[in-house]
Structure formats: structure tokens, C-alpha cells
Amino acid sequence: xxxxxxxxxxxxxxxxxxxxxxxxxxxxxxxxxxxxxxxxxxxxxxxxxxxxxxxxxxxxxxxxxxxxxxxxxxxxxxxxxxxxxxxxxxxxxxxxxxxxxxxxxxxxxxxxxxxxxxxxxxxxxxxxxxxxxxxxxxxxxxxxxxxxxxxxxxxxxxxxxxxxxxxxxxxxxxxxxxxxxxxxxxxxxxxxxxxxxxxxxxxxxxxxxxxxxxxxxxxxxxxxxxxxxxxxxxxxxxxxxxxxxxxxxxxxxxxxxxxxxxxxxxxxxxxxxxxxxxxxxxxxxxxxxxxxxxxxxxxxx
Amino acid sequence: xxxxxxxxxxxxxxxxxxxxxxxxxxxxxxxxxxxxxxxxxxxxxxxxxxxxxxxxxxxxxxxxxxxxxxxxxxxxxxxxxxxxxxxxxxxxxxxxxxxxxxxxxxxxxxxxxxxxxxxxxxxxxxxxxxxxxxxxxxxxxxxxxxxxxxxxxxxxxxxxxxxxxxxxxxxxxxxxxxxxxxxxxxxxxxxxxxxxxxxxxxxxxxxxxxxxxxxxxxxxxxxxxx
Numbered sequence: 001x002x003x004x005x006x007x008x009x010x011x012x013x014x015x016x017x018x019x020x021x022x023x024x025x026x027x028x029x030x031x032x033x034x035x036x037x038x039x040x041x042x043x044x045x046x047x048x049x050x051x052x053x054x055x056x057x058x059x060x061x062x063x064x065x066x067x068x069x070x071x072x073x074x075x076x077x078x079x080x081x082x083x084x085x086x087x088x089x090x091x092x093x094x095x096x097x098x099x100x101x102x103x104x105x106x107x108x109x110x111x112x113x114x115x116x117x118x119x120x121x122x123x124x125x126x127x128x129x130x131x132x133x134x135x136x137x138x139x140x141x142x143x144x145x146x147x148x149x150x151x152x153x154x155x156x157x158x159x160x161x162x163x164x165x166x167x168x169x170x171x172x173x174x175x176x177x178x179x180x181x182x183x184x185x186x187x188x189x190x191x192x193x194x195x196x197x198x199x200x201x202x203x204x205x206x207x208x209x210x211x212x213x214x215x216x217x218x219x220x221x222x223x224x225x226x227x228x229x230x231x232x233x234x235x236x237x238x239x240x241x242x243x244x245x246x247x248x249x250x251x252x253x254x255x256x257x258x259x260x261x262x263x264x265x266x267x268x269x270x271x272x273x274x275x276x277x278x279x280x281x282x283x284x285x286x287x288x289x290x291x292x293x294x295x296x297x298x299x300x301x
Numbered sequence: 302x303x304x305x306x307x308x309x310x311x312x313x314x315x316x317x318x319x320x321x322x323x324x325x326x327x328x329x330x331x332x333x334x335x336x337x338x339x340x341x342x343x344x345x346x347x348x349x350x351x352x353x354x355x356x357x358x359x360x361x362x363x364x365x366x367x368x369x370x371x372x373x374x375x376x377x378x379x380x381x382x383x384x385x386x387x388x389x390x391x392x393x394x395x396x397x398x399x400x401x402x403x404x405x406x407x408x409x410x411x412x413x414x415x416x417x418x419x420x421x422x423x424x425x426x427x428x429x430x431x432x433x434x435x436x437x438x439x440x441x442x443x444x445x446x447x448x449x450x451x452x453x454x455x456x457x458x459x460x461x462x463x464x465x466x467x468x469x470x471x472x473x474x475x476x477x478x479x480x481x482x483x484x485x486x487x488x489x490x491x492x493x494x495x496x497x498x499x500x501x502x503x504x505x506x507x508x509x510x511x512x513x514x515x516x517x518x519x520x521x522x523x524x525x526x527x
Contacts, residue, residue: 051423082429094424098442107438108428151428 001027006057019211035208050081087148095132108150168256309483317459324406332410362468394470413447
């Protein structure tokens, strides 16, 4: 569906480098664009949307050329972003502050039926007449997503859509995104550097390093097969360290779970409240059971 | 000893009202272009537009008098085409006011537009909307305090102008004798009582106008914080 072969000079804090992207994206999947900050992820997404212009190259969607240009010349074809009709979700949501949720949606397209349907799908129906300043981060993100979908785009571009949200809200919205993707069957590109998000959502990861695609794999290939491990490791934050005689217990928040971990006195000295920690254990005897009935379609991964 | 003649005030407010309306219509597109422009001519336009702030009003008034006089090509052309005399007439001081108060409308609008987050504009474009539609549906509604600022400051500044009007318009009752000029004349005639009444009325009305601006700004900022 999407064929990209573009080049653009980027000005990074550690010197200039070239964003060189050559890739094909088939219809229908969710693809992650991952990489360290400053590697050109967002620029690549903005080029696809028409918010930034490559120096040279070709960009084709469904056989139609969106951009075509040679170095040092005015591009022969550069479809205006208004005509590209991609759904773009900005990192900061970019909701229109003077419009209600419903008005934000209707501004995108005067299609009341679709707006109702999308509000229903994203659980925003009760908030339709509320202005963005009264919404929580997760609600704003849902509105931004619904608004982008109002144009019924073939291609949905998400720029770190969940990075500002807490873990619990992230998880809920990831489920919603999967749900929407299944319902509408659109092609999604998502910029993210959250590995669990990639694993949960995406069928493919493009890893950008200094403007070059250094890996193009499935999440499993990228994260699991590369360093196969028999360990569980969870990232969390220490909320409290309690001491009973010689025993010390750290209360750690992992996602929305609270876990109590026994630590020794040496660890107690080196750790303190607020530290970000990794809790690991050998997985020689883990228990596994389903905790909710809704199943994810992991066969995609 | 004269009674209180309200005509100079009405004239001042009419001049200020029409000037504000004209400048708003002219400044919105220009401010929009300037706020979006990365052209190297942008500083030239900005400097030209800001000149009335730094120039002594007499300089401006003198050039405007030269320009508007029916002996100049511009003034002559206006007389030929529209049958309008631009010196010592209401139309003349209207043109002069528009030049003199121009930066007071342009600058608040431009800075208001520049403060609208770039991502809002991009979001609107990405939703397929044109620049013009974006200006009216997204940018202007998002900068109401700046618009109010521009309107009120322009209005107040025009009410307060004196030298430019005097040079271009003189002091013709019902035509160009605005409140500020009427006060000047009372003082010249040693009619301090009338000068006091007029001056006090101007002080009071100016305070009210400014008070409204600051209250509204304060209110909208307080609302944003919630």
C-alpha cells in the first residue's frame, strides 16, 4: 500500500545526518517506528503526512504518487497535506480548545452518524459537549484518535500517542486501538519506543538509528529471539521501604499492581523511595492463567 | 461660557469606531501572512508597519498632509475618482488615523497568531482544511484575548490622538474637531471649566475601556488555569 524511498538531511544536536528510508508497508497491519529520540522517527511520520518535505525520493500510496523529487530541485509532485487524507494523531493531541468534543469531530468531517459511532466506540458519548480543557489525558487521546478517524483515512499515523499517559491508561488505550484496528481494518503506523506497546500492538517494527532503518522485524524477532531469557523482569517504582527488625520490605508499583519485595539490608542502603527499579526472577516455575476472558489476536504478532 | 457640547465626543468615538473596524479587516490577513511567513522581507514589512509607534506624530502628520493634499498625485487621484477631499475633512482624518493606529492593531493580532500552537494548525491542515478555513475556524477563535486587545487598544489610541488629526484635519466643528482638539481649544481660550469637563470625561471613559480589557484578560487567564 505504502512505498517509501526518501532522503532528507536532518540537523541533530550531535551533527547533521541523513534520514534515508526505503520501505514497503502492506495494507492492514500495525507497524511500529521505533528508535532513540532524535533518530528521525517523527520526521519520517511527518513526511508521510505531508507535514515535512523530503529532499529527494518517491512516496507512493496505493500506486498514487504523493511525492516525487530529485535533489536540489523543486519537487515534481508534492501532494498537499490537505489532499493526502491521512489520519494524524499528534503527540500533544492538538485538540481545538474552543470546540467541544463533538465539534472537534465534526470539524474534521460533517458526518454526524460517523461521529456518533466513533464516540460510542471510544466511550466518549457522555463527554460529547465537553471542551478539551475539562478532559483527562486519556480522554483527550481518545478524542484525538476519533477526530483523526472522522476522515475515514486509509492510513493512520500516530506520533507517540500514549507516551504522556500512565501505565494503566496506556494499557486500556492499547486495547482500544487494537479494537479499532480490527473494526476498521486501516493501516496504522505508530511512532513509539515502548517495547511492551510494540509487542502488544504491532505486527512489525522498523528500528531507526541515526536516520537509517537498522532492523525490520517482527516484535518477537526483535525483542525475544535476540536475547532469549528465562527471566521475568518488570520495571517499577519504589513507593515505600518498610523495616521489621532485620527484614526490609520494598513496596513497588509495577503498572497498576503493588508488589511487596523482601530486600536485604545492603539493598536497603542503596535503594530509596522513588527509585525506578527492575524486579526480576528466574522463571523456572511460573504459574500462568488467563485473567480476563477477552482474547487478543496474538497470531498477528 | 458654553454648555457641554457632546459633538466632539461623538466625533471621536465615530472616528475611533470606523478606524478600528477598517484596521481589523485589513490587519487580520496581513497579520496571518506575517505570522506564517519565513520570507526575508518580513522584517521590512514589520518595520514599516511599526514606524507610526516611533515617529513623532508631527512627522507622520506632515507627510500625511503632503500625501492627502489634492495637489499630491494620491490626493489628486482620490479627488478625481471619488470626488473626496482628504484634507480638513472627516475622511482625511480617518485615513490618517488608520495609518497612525495601524501597529496597535497589527501587533496584538500577529503575536496572538504566533502564540497559537503550531500543532493546532497542522492538525487542521491534516484534516484537509485550507489555510483560510483554518484561520477563521481554528486560529481566530483560539486567540480571543489578543483580538479584544487589538480592538480596544486601537480604539483607545485613536480616541487619544491629537497631533496627526490637528495637522491633517484642523479643527472644524462636526467634521474634524474631535474631543482631544476641543480640549486644546478650550485651554487656548482659557475656558478651564469646559477643559476640565472634557478631560475628566476622557479620563473616565479611557479608564473604563482599559478596565474592561484587563478584566476580560484576567478572567480568561484564570479560566485557563482551572
